[in-house]
Amino acid sequence: MDSRKKALLAIIAAVAVVTVILLLWKPTVLIFGVQRAGLYAAVALPMALILGIVHIVNLAHGEMMILSAYITYAVARALGVDPFLVMIPTAAVMFIVGAILYRVTIKHAIEAPELNQLILTFGLAMVISQGINMVATSQPRKLSLDYVTASLTIGDISFGVYDFIFVALALVMLLGLTFFLKKTTMGKAALAVGVNPRGAAIVGINVHKTYMLVFAASAAMLGILGTFFLTKMSLFPTAGGAFTMKSFCLVAMAGIGNLPTILLAALALGVAEAFIGSFAGMGSWTHIVFFAMIIAVILGRSFRGKSL
Amino acid sequence: MKKKYIFWVIIALAAVTIPLFSGPYQMSVLRTVLTYAALAVSWDMLIRSGQLSFGIAGFFGLGTYISAMCSIYLNMPGIPAIIIGGIITCLIAMALGTIILRLRGMYFAITTLALGEIFRIIIRNGGEFTGGPEGLIIKKLVFDGGTIPTYYLALGILLVAVGASIYFQKSRFHLALTTIRNNERVAMTSGINIYKTLIIVFGITAGIQALAGASFAQMYGFVTPESSFSGDYTLLPLAMSLLGGMYGTWGPVVGAFLLGILSEYLKLYIPYGHLIIYGIIIVFVILVMPQGILGLLKKKFRKEAV
Numbered sequence: 165m166d167s168r169k170k171a172l173l174a175i176i177a178a179v180a181v182v183t184v185i186l187l188l189w190k191p192t193v194l195i196f197g198v199q200r201a202g203l204y205a206a207v208a209l210p211m212a213l214i215l216g217i218v219h220i221v222n223l224a225h226g227e228m229m230i231l232s233a234y235i236t237y238a239v240a241r242a243l244g245v246d247p248f249l250v251m252i253p254t255a256a257v258m259f260i261v262g263a264i265l266y267r268v269t270i271k272h273a274i275e276a277p278e279l280n281q282l283i284l285t286f287g288l289a290m291v292i293s294q295g296i297n298m299v300a301t302s303q304p305r306k307l308s309l310d311y312v313t314a315s316l317t318i319g320d321i322s323f324g325v326y327d328f329i330f331v332a333l334a335l336v337m338l339l340g341l342t343f344f345l346k347k348t349t350m351g352k353a354a355l356a357v358g359v360n361p362r363g364a365a366i367v368g369i370n371v372h373k374t375y376m377l378v379f380a381a382s383a384a385m386l387g388i389l390g391t392f393f394l395t396k397m398s399l400f401p402t403a404g405g406a407f408t409m410k411s412f413c414l415v416a417m418a419g420i421g422n423l424p425t426i427l428l429a430a431l432a433l434g435v436a437e438a439f440i441g442s443f444a445g446m447g448s449w450t451h452i453v454f455f456a457m458i459i460a461v462i463l464g465r466s467f468r469g470k471s472l
Numbered sequence: 473m474k475k476k477y478i479f480w481v482i483i484a485l486a487a488v489t490i491p492l493f494s495g496p497y498q499m500s501v502l503r504t505v506l507t508y509a510a511l512a513v514s515w516d517m518l519i520r521s522g523q524l525s526f527g528i529a530g531f532f533g534l535g536t537y538i539s540a541m542c543s544i545y546l547n548m549p550g551i552p553a554i555i556i557g558g559i560i561t562c563l564i565a566m567a568l569g570t571i572i573l574r575l576r577g578m579y580f581a582i583t584t585l586a587l588g589e590i591f592r593i594i595i596r597n598g599g600e601f602t603g604g605p606e607g608l609i610i611k612k613l614v615f616d617g618g619t620i621p622t623y624y625l626a627l628g629i630l631l632v633a634v635g636a637s638i639y640f641q642k643s644r645f646h647l648a649l650t651t652i653r654n655n656e657r658v659a660m661t662s663g664i665n666i667y668k669t670l671i672i673v674f675g676i677t678a679g680i681q682a683l684a685g686a687s688f689a690q691m692y693g694f695v696t697p698e699s700s701f702s703g704d705y706t707l708l709p710l711a712m713s714l715l716g717g718m719y720g721t722w723g724p725v726v727g728a729f730l731l732g733i734l735s736e737y738l739k740l741y742i743p744y745g746h747l748i749i750y751g752i753i754i755v756f757v758i759l760v761m762p763q764g765i766l767g768l769l770k771k772k773f774r775k776e777a778v
Contacts, residue, residue, distance in 0.1 A: 221578045223585075272759050278577045279524045280758050283714065286526065287754030290707055290747060298745025401745075402703070409589070412582050448597050455590045458583060462575060 175428075186435070193438045195323045201434030202330030205427050206389050208411040209337050210382035216421040217358035217378045220270060220281050224289035225411055226404030228383055231292050232258045232390030233399050237305055247307060247391050255387035262383025266376045274375065289408070297401040306398035326396070333392055334430070337385060338423060354378055358421070406451065413458045433457060487627060491620045499619040503691070505732030506626035507684045510633040511709035512716070512724035514680040517637050520646075520719055521673055522653030523573075524581040526706050528681055530588030533701035534561045535682025536689035537595055537602065543610045543690070550614025550690040551625075557686030562679030569674040573667060585706075592701035607696030614690035622691050629687055630725075633680045637721040640673070649673065704747065708735070711750040714757040717764025726766055 186194045211225045222228075236254045240247040269288060273281050312326045344351040357364040357374045365371050397403070414433060418425035436457070437450040491499060511528055518525050539557030542548040548556070572583045595602045602608070615621035640646060648669050651659040659666055685705075689695050708731065709724070716727025731750070738746040761768055 221582070223582075269755060269759060276758075276762075279519070279522070279581075280762060282524055282578060282581050283710065284755060284758045286710070287751045287758065290751030291755060292751075294745040294748035294751055296745075298742065298748055301744050405703075406589070409582060409586050412578075413586075416579065448593065452590055452593050455586050458586070459571060462571065462579070462583075 179431075182435070186439070190439070190442055192321055192323060193435065193442050195321075196327075196441075197435030197438035198331060198431065199324075199327035199434070200437055201427070201430040202328070202332070202334045203393075204410055204414060204433055205334035205430035206330055206337055206392075207386075207407050208414040208426050208430060209334065209341060209423065210385045210389075211408075211411040212415045212418070212420070212423055212426055213341060213378060213385075214382050215415055216423075217354050218270070218274075218375045219358070220274075221285065221412065222288075222382075223282065223285040223408055224265075224292055224404075225386070226407030226409075227289045227292040227296075228258070228262075228404070229386045229390050229393060229407060230399060230401070230404040231261075231296060232383075232387040233394040234296055234300060234305075234390075235387075236391045236394050237307065237399060238300075240307065246309070247394055251388055251391040254391060255384045258387030258390075259380045259384040262380035263376055265383070266379040270379065271372060271375070274372075289405070293401045293404060300401070302401055304398045304400045307394060309395055312395055330392065333389070334427065338427065341423060350374075350377070410454050413454045413461075416458065417461050491623055496619045499623050501733065501736050503619070503623050503626045505728055506623075506630045507688060508708055508712060508732050509725045509728035510626075510630045510684045511681055511705065512712040512728045513630070513633040513637050513721060514677040514684075515709050516713045516718055516720070516724045517640055517680075518673055518677045519713075520640070520653065521649040521670060523576075523670065523674070525584045525674075525677070526581055526710075527584030527587040527678070528709055529701050529703055529705040530584070530591045531561055531565060531678040531681040532685035532688075532705045533588065533595070533695075533697075534564065534591055535685030536695045536700040537608075538682070539686035540608045540610050540689045540695045541602075543612070544608055550612075554614070554625075554683060554686040554690055557689075558679045558683035561682030562675045565678030566671050566675035569671040573670045573674060588701050588703070588706065592697050595701070596697040603695070605697060607694060607700075610690065610693045610695075613693045614687075617691065617693070622687075625687055625691075629680075629683050632683065634721055634725070636676060636680065641721060645669070645673075707747060707750050707754075711753045711757075713764075715753055715764055717766035717768075718762075720766065723764050723766040727764065730765075 183194065207226070207229060211222060214220060214222050214225075232254050235257060236247050236250045239250045239253070243250075265288065269284060270281075273284050276284075312324075314325050315322050316325045345355050346352070353364065353369045354374050354377070356367075357369055357371050361371050364374075410433065414426050414429040417429040417432075433454055436453045440453055441447050441450045490502065494502075511532065515525065515528055535557040538560050539553040542553040542556050543550070568587070572580060572587075575583060596605055598604065614625065640649065648659065648664045651662060651664060652666055652669065656666060685700065689700070709728070712727035712731045713724040714727070715731060716725065717723030731753070734749075735746070738749055742748075757764065763771070
């Protein structure tokens with residue numbers, strides 16, 4: 165317990181030092197970093213939920229988010245309405261898609277070796293991204309909305325305000341998930357299944373139904389997230405892969421089953437990426453940061469003698 | 473026993489004499505199939521130790537670039553450039569392996585998945601030296617791009633892969649790798665140096681993948697970040713190995729021939745997203761017949777023999 169407190173203190177001190185330095189030197193890095201962190205945390209939370217309860221790495225995670233963004237895009241374009249009006253129907257559709265994906269594929273691999281599960285979800289990722297490619301072609305898509313460009317100027321720095329919506333989304337997701345897992349019967353059952361599926365089955369919890377619910381709920385969360393993603397970013401079929409890897413990196417950094425720490429990990433990743441990107445000509449190197457972080461985490465853990 | 477012998481002689485004769493009675497189009501299709509077969513076999517070699525790698529495209533791409541740079545900056549002829557590409561990538565993989573082979577299961581798989589992306593970003597941002605987003609052009613193709621000699625080149629690389637794979641199956645490595653896959657603790661108590669064994673296998677498989685990539689670069693004469701590190705080079709060999717049957721040398725080869733020839737037809741009929749078929753095959757094989765086609769056939773023959 166003592167060493168944990170020390171580690172916590174060290175983290176807080178490091179965060180404080182970094183914040184002060186950045187505030188004085190490059191205040192925009194902090195703003196953009198926090199905005200990025202919001203998006204990353206929001207993507208990583210559903211993955212952490214599946215990993216913590218179903219114990220499966222869903223390599224189709226990012227692709228499912230992109231799929232829901234495409235669904236929202238298609239419907240919003242066809243009806244000529246704001247994408248946020250389509251958000252809830254998309255989430256409902258994704259809930260069903262998630263339930264079907266679980267029922268048809270994942271369920272049959274729950275008892276299979278881990279390697280088979282990984283290959284299976286990798287295959288699903290390819291089916292989704294190539295399916296999108298087949299239907300919508302690889303042409304990038306973007307909605308132009310006027311409210312996303314709103315900006316704010318403080319002193320001599322100006323920045324987009326809209327992106328903070330990702331931070332709010334991540335916080336809402338975390339609070340909602342925590343409430344669900346700690347306060348509702350269904351959530352408690354899901355946690356129990358996550359800790360010990362056999363024990364949960366003995367006390368009368370339907371394990372497969374719980375898995376299906378968790379998987380579908382994560383898909384629905386990705387459905388909501390997809391809409392937010394669409395309002396700001398441009399879509400192309402293979403855009404999801406990077407988010408799968410970054411989400412996994414964050415979940416691995418935070419430790420499986422540790423939802424609030426994901427926000428911290430996302431903050432570190434977001435600020436580090438914004439920091440690298442703030443130097444001229446370094447913009448395209450930002451996507452390497454998460455890899456450096458994952459290697460650092462691995463080394464840190466292996467030197468402490470803990471197996472991952 | 474004699475029947476088996478005749479079967480192999482026929483296969484070998486067919487492989488060697490095929491250029492005599494087929495046109496340039498068939499040759500180029502076969503060349504691609506042979507290269508994919510080498511990738512599939514090398515992937516299978518690593519999975520036999522229980523380590524799932526999604527890094528095929530990364531090492532393939534590294535091979536294309538290293539051999540291209542050898543040709544451009546050092547004026548090396550094609551064949552030495554290909555071999556150097558394989559050797560350097562093998563060394564890079566071993567160095568990386570010292571870090572990432574501490575990982576197991578999903579951690580290892582996703583880190584290797586990221587590797588391809590990382591190599592691509594580094595090459596893309598490498599400026600003049602790596603050619604940046606436009607890539608590099610090799611002026612002089614290997615064998616001047618002739619289809620028949622390059623067919624033999626691809627055949628040679630497949631033979632290297634198959635040879636290495638058979639060596640790993642027949643030698644003491646086979647026992648070591650299988651034990652590591654089944655139970656690391658047992659492997660450790662049997663005196664197997666798990667870490668060292670895995671680094672050797674990881675390096676050799678990456679080297680073979682780079683050889684395949686390097687030969688591609690020298691045949692087609694250009695490398696770009698997007699084409700060299702394309703995710704197809706991970707997806708296709710994986711689907712081929714799975715369909716043919718994992719944990720053996722010939723499963724991946726059979727899978728590569730089936731899917732490689734199928735893909736030529738698919739490309740014509742579905743211009744966008746024909747790769748969805750490979751995704752579906754992966755999902756289907758894992759769920760319905762994880763032992764693959766060869767596994768099913770073997771089971772059937774064994775039953776008939778009994």
